[in-house]
Amino acid sequence: MFSFSFLLVLIFSFFTLTGCDALKKSESSQYHVLLEEKFSSDLENWWVEGSEKVWIQDGRLYIDANNDKNKTNKKGRVCTVWYKKPFESDNLIIEFDAHVIESKLKCNNINFFLFYTHPGEKTMYETRNTRSSGEYKLYHSLNGYIFTYLRDWQEEAGVYPDGSAKARFRIRRCPGFELLAENYAYHNEGGQTYHIVIIKKGNKLTYSVDGKVFNECYDPEPLKFGYFGLRTNMTYLWLDNIIVKSA
Numbered sequence: 219m220f221s222f223s224f225l226l227v228l229i230f231s232f233f234t235l236t237g238c239d240a241l242k243k244s245e246s247s248q249y250h251v252l253l254e255e256k257f258s259s260d261l262e263n264w265w266v267e268g269s270e271k272v273w274i275q276d277g278r279l280y281i282d283a284n285n286d287k288n289k290t291n292k293k294g295r296v297c298t299v300w301y302k303k304p305f306e307s308d309n310l311i312i313e314f315d316a317h318v319i320e321s322k323l324k325c326n327n328i329n330f331f332l333f334y335t336h337p338g339e340k341t342m343y344e345t346r347n348t349r350s351s352g353e354y355k356l357y358h359s360l361n362g363y364i365f366t367y368l369r370d371w372q373e374e375a376g377v378y379p380d381g382s383a384k385a386r387f388r389i390r391r392c393p394g395f396e397l398l399a400e401n402y403a404y405h406n407e408g409g410q411t412y413h414i415v416i417i418k419k420g421n422k423l424t425y426s427v428d429g430k431v432f433n434e435c436y437d438p439e440p441l442k443f444g445y446f447g448l449r450t451n452m453t454y455l456w457l458d459n460i461i462v463k464s465a
Contacts, residue, residue, distance in 0.1 A: 248465050249309075249311060249463040249464060249465050250463065250465075251461065251462070251463050252307075252462045252463060252464050253301070253303075253305075253460065253461065253462040254460070254462075255301075255459075255460040255461075256277055256458065256459060256460075257274045257278055257279045257458060258277055259274070260274060261273075261274060261299075263302050263303070264299050264300060264301055265299075265300050265302060266297065266298070266299050266300075267297070267298045267299075267346060267349045267350060267351070268283065268297040268298060268350070268351055268352015268353070269281055269282065269283045269296065269297030270282055270283070272297065277458065278456040279299065279448070279456060279457045279458065280454075280455075280456045281448070281454070281455055281457070283296055283297040283450050283451060283453055283454065284321060284322055284452060285452065295451065296351075296352040296353060296354065296450070296451050296452075297352050297450055297451075298331065298349075298352050298357070298447045298448070299447060300331075300334075300342065300445055300447040300448075301445060301446055302343060302445075303445075304335075304443060304444050304445045305443070305444070305446065305462065306442060306443040307442060307464040307465070308418075308419075308420060308440075308442050309419045309464060310332075310418045310462065310463070310464050311415065311416070311417050311461075311462070311463040311464075312330075312332070312416045312417075312446065312460070312463075313413065313459075313461050314413075314457055314458065314459055314460040314461070315411055315412070315413055315457065315458045315459045316412050316414055316455060316456075316457050317409075317411040317412070317456050317457075318408040318409070318454070318455045319408065319409075319454045319455055320408060320453075320454045321452060321453040322452065323452050324369055324383075325369060325451060325452045326368055326453060326455075327366075327367075327450045327451040327452060327453040328367045328368065328414070328450060328453075328455065329364065329365065329366050329367070329368075329448075329449035329450060329451070330364075330365040330367075330414075330416060330446070330449060331357065331362055331363070331364055331365075331446060331447035331448075331449055332362060332418070332441075332444070333363055333418075333441040333442065333443060333445075334360055334361065334362030334444045334446070334447060335360065335361045335362065335443065335444040336360055336361075337359070337361060337393070341445075342360075342444070342445045357392060358392050358393065359392070360393065361392060361393065361441065362391075362392050362441065362444055363390070363392075363418075363441065364388075364390040364391075364392065364395075364449075365388075365425050365433075366386065366387065366388040367385060367386075367387055367406060367412075367414070367425070367427065368385065368386055368406055369385060369386075369407065370383060370384055370385065370386035370402060371383040376402050382405070383405070383406075384402045384403060384404065384405065385402070385403060385404045385405050385406040385427075385432075386400075386401075386402055387399070387401040387402075387425060387432045387433045388400050388433070389423055389425060389433050389435055391437060398435040398437065399423075399425075401433050403432055404428075404430070404432060412427050412428060413427070413428055413429070414426070414427055415427075418440070418442075420440065421437050421438060421440040422435075422436055423435050423436070423437060423440075446462075
């Protein structure tokens, strides 16, 4: 027979778990989906700056920017793919999958631009031809956040004791290319699919990979409007399952 104390434990556990589930559902219901992109058709809702080739295949967005840095074709080694519609929100969640296929220099570069706007009267889309090369410096004078995630093998801080490479995480704000957060941890290897989640909640920014937060910072004057872009450098990769949610 069950003891009375054991019965109380069962009852307490039931209500605790039920309460947690209800809380999670409540938090989830506070957000509504603004975009769910599975790349099932074409690039009509996107535009490209830089890169040798960008295409959709088997429900994934492929970007080939795997050109060697010593090649004269600079456009072929960098790329930004922008979504044509800007978003506005104080609280935004963006998640997507990223998978590096090859990187000649082992950069494994997975970058993300958030809340980007042009400082003039024209929009990012209207000024796209001024950035046709996709060169990184062209974005530093604009308004927006840059989230960087790559395989860092060149710096001493980015090496594990066994000699393997750590990943490098950075959050910057432009204009000014201001560093808000930096971390060396985890990994970023070719042939693996990583699930990335970026959260902007009020003045707080977080960057997570595979369920773990690796960068966190606060911006006293947070941006809340602009375009987002998928960015890479000297890397051939695919991206998929983009979800944008707002509260």
